[in-house]
Amino acid sequence: MKYLAAIGIAALAGLLVVLVMGGDPGSALGTFLWSSLGSLNGLSQTLNKTCPLLLGGLAVGLALRAGFFNIGVDGQIYAGAIVATGLALGAGGLPAVLLLPAVLVLGGLGGAALAVVPGVLRARWSVNEIFVTVMLNFVAAFLAEYLTTGPWNDPMAGEAISRLVPEGARLPMISERSGAHGGIVLALAFVLVVWLLLERTTWGFEVRALGSNPRASRVAGVRQARLTVTVFAMSGALAGLAGAVEVSALHQRLILGLTPGYGIMALLIAVLGKSRPPGVLVAALGMATLLVGSDSLQRSVNLPASAALVFQALIVLSVLFAEARRPAARGTA
Amino acid sequence: MGASVRLRMEDVTKRFGDFLALDGVTFEVGVGELHALLGENGAGKTTLMNVLSGLYRADSGRIWLDGQHVEIASPRDAVRRRIGMVHQHFELIPALTGLENVVVGRETSRWWFRRDREAGAVEALARRFGFTVALDVPVGALSVADQQKVEILKAIVRGVDVLILDEPTTVLTPQESDHLLATVRAMADEGLAVVFISHRIREVLEHCDRVTVMRGGRVAGSLAIAEATEAGLVELMIGERLARLESAGPRPAGEAIALRVEGLTVAGRGAVPAVRNAGFSVGRGEIVGIAGVAGNGQQELCEAIVGLRPAAGRVELDGRNVTGARVGARLDRGLLYIPEDRMADGILPTLSVAENLVLGLHRHVFTGRLGYDPGRAVAMAAAPIAEYRIAPPSPTAIAGLLSGGNIQKILIARALARGARTGTALLLAHNPSRGLDIRTTTFVRRCLVEASRAGAGVLLVSSDLDELLQIADRILVMFHGALVADLSAEAFDPYRIGRLMAGGEGG
Numbered sequence: 001m002k003y004l005a006a007i008g009i010a011a012l013a014g015l016l017v018v019l020v021m022g023g024d025p026g027s028a029l030g031t032f033l034w035s036s037l038g039s040l041n042g043l044s045q046t047l048n049k050t051c052p053l054l055l056g057g058l059a060v061g062l063a064l065r066a067g068f069f070n071i072g073v074d075g076q077i078y079a080g081a082i083v084a085t086g087l088a089l090g091a092g093g094l095p096a097v098l099l100l101p102a103v104l105v106l107g108g109l110g111g112a113a114l115a116v117v118p119g120v121l122r123a124r125w126s127v128n129e130i131f132v133t134v135m136l137n138f139v140a141a142f143l144a145e146y147l148t149t150g151p152w153n154d155p156m157a158g159e160a161i162s163r164l165v166p167e168g169a170r171l172p173m174i175s176e177r178s179g180a181h182g183g184i185v186l187a188l189a190f191v192l193v194v195w196l197l198l199e200r201t202t203w204g205f206e207v208r209a210l211g212s213n214p215r216a217s218r219v220a221g222v223r224q225a226r227l228t229v230t231v232f233a234m235s236g237a238l239a240g241l242a243g244a245v246e247v248s249a250l251h252q253r254l255i256l257g258l259t260p261g262y263g264i265m266a267l268l269i270a271v272l273g274k275s276r277p278p279g280v281l282v283a284a285l286g287m288a289t290l291l292v293g294s295d296s297l298q299r300s301v302n303l304p305a306s307a308a309l310v311f312q313a314l315i316v317l318s319v320l321f322a323e324a325r326r327p328a329a330r331g332t333a
Numbered sequence: 334m335g336a337s338v339r340l341r342m343e344d345v346t347k348r349f350g351d352f353l354a355l356d357g358v359t360f361e362v363g364v365g366e367l368h369a370l371l372g373e374n375g376a377g378k379t380t381l382m383n384v385l386s387g388l389y390r391a392d393s394g395r396i397w398l399d400g401q402h403v404e405i406a407s408p409r410d411a412v413r414r415r416i417g418m419v420h421q422h423f424e425l426i427p428a429l430t431g432l433e434n435v436v437v438g439r440e441t442s443r444w445w446f447r448r449d450r451e452a453g454a455v456e457a458l459a460r461r462f463g464f465t466v467a468l469d470v471p472v473g474a475l476s477v478a479d480q481q482k483v484e485i486l487k488a489i490v491r492g493v494d495v496l497i498l499d500e501p502t503t504v505l506t507p508q509e510s511d512h513l514l515a516t517v518r519a520m521a522d523e524g525l526a527v528v529f530i531s532h533r534i535r536e537v538l539e540h541c542d543r544v545t546v547m548r549g550g551r552v553a554g555s556l557a558i559a560e561a562t563e564a565g566l567v568e569l570m571i572g573e574r575l576a577r578l579e580s581a582g583p584r585p586a587g588e589a590i591a592l593r594v595e596g597l598t599v600a601g602r603g604a605v606p607a608v609r610n611a612g613f614s615v616g617r618g619e620i621v622g623i624a625g626v627a628g629n630g631q632q633e634l635c636e637a638i639v640g641l642r643p644a645a646g647r648v649e650l651d652g653r654n655v656t657g658a659r660v661g662a663r664l665d666r667g668l669l670y671i672p673e674d675r676m677a678d679g680i681l682p683t684l685s686v687a688e689n690l691v692l693g694l695h696r697h698v699f700t701g702r703l704g705y706d707p708g709r710a711v712a713m714a715a716a717p718i719a720e721y722r723i724a725p726p727s728p729t730a731i732a733g734l735l736s737g738g739n740i741q742k743i744l745i746a747r748a749l750a751r752g753a754r755t756g757t758a759l760l761l762a763h764n765p766s767r768g769l770d771i772r773t774t775t776f777v778r779r780c781l782v783e784a785s786r787a788g789a790g791v792l793l794v795s796s797d798l799d800e801l802l803q804i805a806d807r808i809l810v811m812f813h814g815a816l817v818a819d820l821s822a823e824a825f826d827p828y829r830i831g832r833l834m835a836g837g838e839g840g
Contacts, residue, residue: 196703199705199707200703200704200705200706200707201703201704201705202695202696202699202704202705203704204704204705205688205691205695205699205704205705206695208681208684208688209681209684209688209692211683212681212682212683212684213677213680213681213682215677215678216677216678216679216680216681216692217681217692218641218660219639219641219660219670219672219678219679220664220692220693220747221659221660221661221663221664221665221693222661223659223661
């Protein structure tokens, strides 16, 4: 209810922006909805966009449930994409039955490997994970730049992109005609997986206990260092998988600019979805609709490219404002 | 001394919920007087001074300064009335220098930080009272004693007529304490009215002009130092005792040792260790109490036994060496721990009552395919909720919203349920009834007695002497990190224990 009000406020403000820019609000709204949800092509684009946002949102949300800030989703997406591309380019001869699962799994492991670094630093030496994850974003992005312009560069393209990965490493499409790829199925499956992990496993219970009160969970005998590292690994794996899917299904190669700031959007998605998988799903769908819809506004109603960002910011601010107005639950000692 | 009255608090009463913290307290300090406020934990000393410094508002009562009736509604009012307070816990910013800490928020010029001008004023002040403290290094690098001096400078820099020091010597060595008190003496001689909150009788007798003793929110007595004796003050502090819990009493102590601690030393803040070479044992079926004024190393001792804090020495549980073992491994050996700070160390505030009850037990209970089973957790919560009368009686209620007493019940239920599964070697409880109403307090004490009857060793660390006298079979007294006495029930003498707790002789 509260969120509906927030979205309403943001939509009103958005229409105001359209008016100021000299557009026709009615047709803008129509274009927005048609291009993101109404048409088959638009819907496909929205679902494709949802995939990395959803996996990234789950990654951030999982870490948040344990009380950690994973700001390194962008880096972990690159790490997953790099490992996936490397495998696909290097072992292209394998049959698809083997190659595709290997690409996805190793992509996840690549993201996990990058995320374990801040995890270990945090668990062993209490190093703030925010700094480490942010710094590793640069490391991964520069590595991707090196690879796409150097060893893996596609000489025909003249851009910072790698050669195409072989057929066997490509994720099947849901609909060849509209361009919807199978990543959304994977991402939806992981909504369930992460929910089960958090709510139905002993590990997840300890994660939630850690996030609720680290001191108390330590006093109760929870092995915090080990738990911390596994949380980071799992969070990184989700982001890494997102990277592998982007390579395998969307671009079919590693490209520089693989993630246009999905990590930051994932942060917003996790916060809006309260770090709970169903909430993250809704927030990711909403964010993807917004991105795709306002992208088309840019073309048809002549809005500037940054309009989508303005809408995003408006929605997030409205929701956070609605959130902040509710008094936080506090103990009455 | 005390020719003219600077401060008079009259008939001050303050309630916290049902708890009567101050009950018609009248208190006077003269010009140039160093006045000690003495009492056990929870006697109301700090509450009374917080009323004076504007942190709390009294329910009734009046305050006079130099014969003039004043209202003190906020700390700002107190500063305006030239009242300064140094709190028990330092409020310094470690990264700033001493000078910056002293002047922050009260700089003399509005826009620019005029270091030379500020430094000149503060240094003059320090010289006047014989403070020798480096003001140009970050406070975090100073010793605790020097930090204390910075705190005092901060309190007096704007000029005060009344200075309140809340247990300033607790974390100091005896030499540092003497030096500090000499400085405070000099300030009183300049005409300040100084209130010195303490629980150390000897310091009071050696340095102060007058002493007011509080007990249970009332003034138990007020006398000039010349008339005061150590024994007399202890008697005023302690008053009458509660009767022993009828279900307690000596039990046949078994052969088995639940806990043995040898040469345990835990590092503290600064150079003084928090726990010094502690050695004792707790037999199965025995309740051993550790008495002491809060802050004498009890928390560190508990955490070292549980494995939360590194320590030198040896800890044995049930005859097995657990020195250096993980917390979980110790718990699996039958160690149950009820921490003192239930909000910080006990409760998971955002999770449900059921989830809180199952924490620690979860690895023993959920052994199914995936593990955690919320339905089972809720079902398991029904019994303890009924047995301990946890309110609201809902397993899905968010634990952080419960009252302190109900949270404490959850922690006890959680610990004992774990004991039922792993077997209980030792139940370690630190101030388990602090802040609880009388009914819950009695309930908690009964739980401890029953655990001991069932064959567990119980180590009860408490700053409530009544609690220990009521149920302990033996009392160890902790002072300045060391165990200074080991008394058995026949030898319980509250006056003697009180003297030991205050650092006096046990004779």
